Amino acid sequence: MTDVLIDPAPTEKRATGRSGWFRAVWRWHFFASFLVxxxxxxxxxxxxxxxxxxQLEPLMHGDLMRTDPPSQGALTQPYEVQYAAVQEAYPDASVLSMTEPKNAEETTRFSLVTADGASRDAYVDPYTGEVLGDLNPDTTLSGYAVRLHGDLMAGPWGDHVLELGACWAVVMALTGYYLFVRGWTARRRARRSGRGPAKLRSRHALVGAVSGVGLLTLLVTGLPWTGFWGEKVQSYATEHGSSLWSLDPGAVSDPTSKLDESLPHSHAVDIPWALQESDVPSSDTTQAGRSGSVANVDTAVEVADGEGLRHPFTIALPSTDDAGGVFSVIGYAFDAPSDEKTVHIDRYGGQVVATYGFDDYPTLAKVVSQGIGLHEGRSFGLWSFWGAALMCLAILFASVTGPLMWWKRRPKGAARLGAPRGRMPLKATPLLVVALVALGLFLPLFGLSLLVVLALDQLVLRRIPALAGWFDAA
Structure with missing residues (x-):
């Protein structure tokens, strides 16, 4: 399978020529594509x-997420009244956060954790204050999609599988561009000849060339989330006074709902090195119990509105067990990561305790934040949204037409896979060796997997004739 990495014998001149190079790169692309x-x-x-x-979730859960305003300009219930209704409906649960409706037809969402540790999202009609019901955000269509997209719902091992696939997808994209450029003339001749598979190959190449840019962008911007590469880079950044993430010191501003992950990535127990000396936002407990000194959710909304945060807000609510807890109001920054900002408000006096926004992020976190916005299709409004959607469709097209082309050209009835034959002359191209080593160091899982594949090739495939024939070893 991987003898593309082994130098050919001196008599095999094809491998050093144009045809040999093309077939060797094609072989890389072939096997990388099959894996990826x-x-x-x-x-x-x-x-x-x-x-x-x-768009999908309100259609599927309209009874919870949608409401009909009783009249135009109808007044809504105070958020504190809605909050009290949720507390009454779920007396044994801890209410973590509240998210405002985006428009007059949406309900208010409260994220909570039940006594047995389960996450739930409760929905309240903002006009009547009635609790409409709840759902588990992890078991919605979006919840399943997020968990599959993150780690295949298999924990660290699933995360490593996706990261490994992403690493080899980089190889697939780079080799694909080589094939696109070097095979341009051959594809055009094949199209003119009217051969059946020529049109499919031409369309695959064209769509792949367009989607390759998006694919590489999505892969690079998704790497910070990975459990191996992302964790190692975050550890290195932390040791050198930076961070990949916009961590807000001490603020519990990480709502559990999976329906909206456009919020700043903030965690109460994970403070970056650069902010370890920062004071944790807390309320002035000396004001507790004083007449007229107790703020509420509506106070927090009013104060955050005065601070210039964009609606709709998400408000992380102070725990009933923490007298020093604060209201952490997170401004809407879905379409503009640079607008990310959180205001922490004293739960007693209602004054601003601290603010933390995009301007306070380490430089690396600013880059990652913009990359996340690009990855999620939200940085540039509808252009970014539809661009990301088209890229997903293009990646699907290329991922399906690639194996389909192989299926059409496979040797029927033969005891072999029908893979392109070719071996790259690494001894004659030291720059290629340097590039592979650099890529292996930058993407350690790719480097480790490459070593494993090379070992299998040398110790197994090349020593067993049946396997060598099946994998079309050159």
Whole structure:
């Protein structure tokens, strides 16, 4: 399978020529695509579901997420009244956050954790204050899509499988561009000849050339989330006074709902090195119990509105067990990561305790934040949204037409796979060796998997004639 990496014998002149190079790169592309196509199909489908979650979920859960205003300009119940209704309906649960409706037809969402640790989203009619019901955000269509997209719902091992697939997808995209450029003339001749598979190959190449840019962008912007590469880079960044993430010191501003992940990535227990000396936002407990000194959700909304945050807000609510907890109001920054900002408000006096926004992020976190917005199709409004959707569709097309082309040209009845034959002369091209080593160091899982594949090739495939024939070893 991998003898493309082994130098040919001196008599095999084809491998050093144009045809040999083309077939060797084609072989890389072939096997990388076979390994990567299932991963890309899964990521593209779940990515599309995630992109359209705000359209799909209200259709599927309209009884909870939608409401009919009683009249034009009808007044809504105070948020504190809605909050009290949720507390009454779920007396044993801890209410973590509240998200405002985006428009007059949407309900108010409260994220909570039940006594047994389960996550639930409760929905309240903002006009009547009635609790309409709840659902588990992890078991909605969007919830399943997010979990499959993140780690195949298999924990760290699933995360590693996706990261490995992403690494080899980089190889697939780069080799695809080589084939696109070097095979341009051959494809045009084949189209003119009217051969059946020529049109499919030409369309695959054209769509692949367009989607390759988006694919590489999505892969690079998705790497910070990975459990191996992302964790190692975050550890390195933290040790050197930076961070991949916009961590807000001490603020519990990480709502559990999976329906809207456009919020700043903030965690109460994970403070970046650069902010370890920052004071944790807390309320002035000396004001507790004083007459007229207790703020509420509506106070927090009013204060955050005065601070210039964009609606709709998400408000992380102070725990009833933490007297020093604050209201953490997170401004809407779905279409503009640079607008990300959180205001922490004293739960007693209602004054601003601290603010933390995009301007306070480490430089690396600013880059990652913009990359996340691009990855999720929300950085540039509808242009970004539809661009991401089209890229997902293009990746699906390329991932399906690639195996289909192989199926059409496979040797029927033969005891071999029908893979392109070719071996790259690495001894004659040291720059290629340097590039592979650099890519292996930058993407450690790719480097490790490449070593494993090379070992299998040398110790197994090349020593067993049946396997060598099946994998079309040159």
């Amino acid at each position: 196509a299932p991963v890309l199909i899964l990521l593209a489908v779940t990515g599309l579901i995630y992109l359209f979650r705000f």
